[in-house]
Amino acid sequence: MDLRRRLLGSLGLLLAGLMAMALVIQVHSLRADIQAEVDASERLVNVLLATGSGEANLAEQLSSAQFRHLRIRTGNQPPPTGTAHPLLAILGLAPAAPMEREIRIGGQTLYIAPNPRSEIDERLDDTVRLLITLLLYSGATLLVAWWSADRALRPVRALEEGLHRLARGEDDPALPAFALREFRRVAGAIEQLAAALAEARAAQQSLARQLISVQEDERRSLARELHDEMGQTLTALNATAAHLARNAGRLDTAAVAECAGDLRRDIRTSGEQLRAMLKSLRPHGLDAAGIANALRELVGGWRGRETGIEFALSLPGRFPDIDESTALTLYRITQEALTNVVRHSQSRHCAVTVTLAEGDVRLDIEDNGIGLPSSRSSRCGGLLGMRERLAMVGGRLDIDTRIGGGLRLSATIPLSQL
Numbered sequence: 001m002d003l004r005r006r007l008l009g010s011l012g013l014l015l016a017g018l019m020a021m022a023l024v025i026q027v028h029s030l031r032a033d034i035q036a037e038v039d040a041s042e043r044l045v046n047v048l049l050a051t052g053s054g055e056a057n058l059a060e061q062l063s064s065a066q067f068r069h070l071r072i073r074t075g076n077q078p079p080p081t082g083t084a085h086p087l088l089a090i091l092g093l094a095p096a097a098p099m100e101r102e103i104r105i106g107g108q109t110l111y112i113a114p115n116p117r118s119e120i121d122e123r124l125d126d127t128v129r130l131l132i133t134l135l136l137y138s139g140a141t142l143l144v145a146w147w148s149a150d151r152a153l154r155p156v157r158a159l160e161e162g163l164h165r166l167a168r169g170e171d172d173p174a175l176p177a178f179a180l181r182e183f184r185r186v187a188g189a190i191e192q193l194a195a196a197l198a199e200a201r202a203a204q205q206s207l208a209r210q211l212i213s214v215q216e217d218e219r220r221s222l223a224r225e226l227h228d229e230m231g232q233t234l235t236a237l238n239a240t241a242a243h244l245a246r247n248a249g250r251l252d253t254a255a256v257a258e259c260a261g262d263l264r265r266d267i268r269t270s271g272e273q274l275r276a277m278l279k280s281l282r283p284h285g286l287d288a289a290g291i292a293n294a295l296r297e298l299v300g301g302w303r304g305r306e307t308g309i310e311f312a313l314s315l316p317g318r319f320p321d322i323d324e325s326t327a328l329t330l331y332r333i334t335q336e337a338l339t340n341v342v343r344h345s346q347s348r349h350c351a352v353t354v355t356l357a358e359g360d361v362r363l364d365i366e367d368n369g370i371g372l373p374s375s376r377s378s379r380c381g382g383l384l385g386m387r388e389r390l391a392m393v394g395g396r397l398d399i400d401t402r403i404g405g406g407l408r409l410s411a412t413i414p415l416s417q418l
Contacts, residue, residue, distance in 0.1 A: 010148040011141070018137045025133055029126065036122075044070070071115040155183045162190055171198045207384050218281070225277055233270045237263060291319055291327040298335060299352055307342050309367075314353040320361075320415060326393050330354075330363060333389065333411045336382045337365040345369030347406060359415045368406040372399065386411065 100113040155178050162173030173194050175187045240262045244251070251259070279297075292315050299313045322330075334352060341350050347369030355362045387397050395413035402408060 010144055014140060014144040018140060021136070022133050025129060029129060033122070044072075071113045073111050152180065155180070159183065159186055159190065162187075166190075166194055166197060169201075171201075203384055207388060210382075210385060222277060222281075225273070229273045230270055233266050233273065237266045237270070240266065291322065291330060294327075294331055295334060295352070295354070298331065298338070302338055302342065309342060309345075309347060310349050311338075312349070312351045314351070316354060316356050320356065322361075326413065329389050329393050329395070330361065330411075330413065333363060333386050334365065336386055337409050340382050341365070341367050341369070345371075345407065356415075361413045361415065363411040363413075364408060366402075366406065366408045368402075371401045371405060371407045 100111045103110045103112055155176075158176055158178075162175045165173050171194060173190050175190060178184045178187055240259055244256070244259050247255075295315065296313060299311050302309070303311050338350070338352070341347060345367045347367035350365065350367040353364045353366075355364070383397070383399070390397050390411055390413065393413055395411060398410040398412070400408040400410070
């Protein structure tokens with residue numbers, strides 16, 4: 001059952017009950033009016049019979065009789081001196097003068113005049129009964145409407161509590177089963193939201209673990225390179241400098257020149273090693289002019305390794321003006337994607353294509369490998385990091401598994417964000 005049917009059903013029952021009550025009141029009022037008409041008619045007949053027979057107690061019967069819509073008196077009774085009913089003046093029906101008519105019956109004279117007071121009192125009674133009925137009707141309608149709405153909206157408290165649980169970080173909103181269809185739909189939406197939030201929290205935790213792992217890997221790699229490469233070069237520099245210091249007075253010009261050449265060679269090697277490490281940490285010159293060269297060097301670096309993969313690169317003739325952070329995003333996406341291709345794809349070919357179309361920069365990386373493993377979610381691993389990095393510049397990531405095998409990864413960044 002939905003909320004509309006419940007409210008309509010409750011109000012329908014209320015209306016039916018009120019109509020039945022109004023019918024009972026009208027029947028009771030009609031019965032009283034009919035009985036009053038019959039009694040007044042009987043009294044009028046008795047008065048007329050008494051007048052025709054010349055009974056002496058006619059005045060007493062007239063004084064005790066209560067007629068409806070008429071006022072009757074004998075010649076021995078004084079005319080009425082009371083004022084007309086004030087409602088007659090309001091309605092514009094007040095008579096200008098008494099309108100008594102003289103009637104002779106059986107030797108007796110009767111004076112008959114219209115008496116609207118009884119009709120007015122009757123209508124006033126009917127009006128009061130109608131107003132009371134409407135008042136009861138309105139009050140009952142409001143009470144039933146309030147009760148129905150309160151009962152129907154009672155599950156809102158459970159929905160609110162479920163949302164508070166989600167706000168506190170709980171994964172399960174713990175919602176009860178709802179009878180109304182509207183609240184079942186809202187509960188279903190809240191449960192879907194809870195599942196999405198739980199998945200987002202899991203992805204955030206996975207990304208945090210991945211970030212820590214990447215940081216540790218970079219530090220470990222940097223420490224290894226500093227120790228194995230630059231450490232050896234600095235040791236050689238120190239040994240050459242120490243040899244010069246110990247034998248400065250005994251060395252001839254040729255020996256000094258040889259030591260200077262060794263120093264220059266080791267210093268140049270140290271500089272090359274330092275530039276390589278800096279380049280691995282953060283490429284230099286990431287702007288509209290440098291991003292193309294940075295991508296060429298990145299792909300060329302993978303070509304120079306024995307990966308067994310043939311890499312192809314296609315770039316636009318000219319890049320638009322982009323800021324360094326966005327260019328770094330494009331570079332890192334390419335770097336992470338190529339790393340995943342080498343580690344997981346088992347492909348033989350990989351094509352990197354950068355295009356400009358419809359106000360977007362689009363990066364497509366396509367391989368002919370085994371595709372995305374079914375046991376891994378698209379939110380895990382490096383893909384999650386790529387999605388988060390693209391989201392920071394207003395971009396999006398699309399993943400498409402090719403029918404013939406392989407994977408296509410498409411990253412799109414709006415030019416308005418560049």
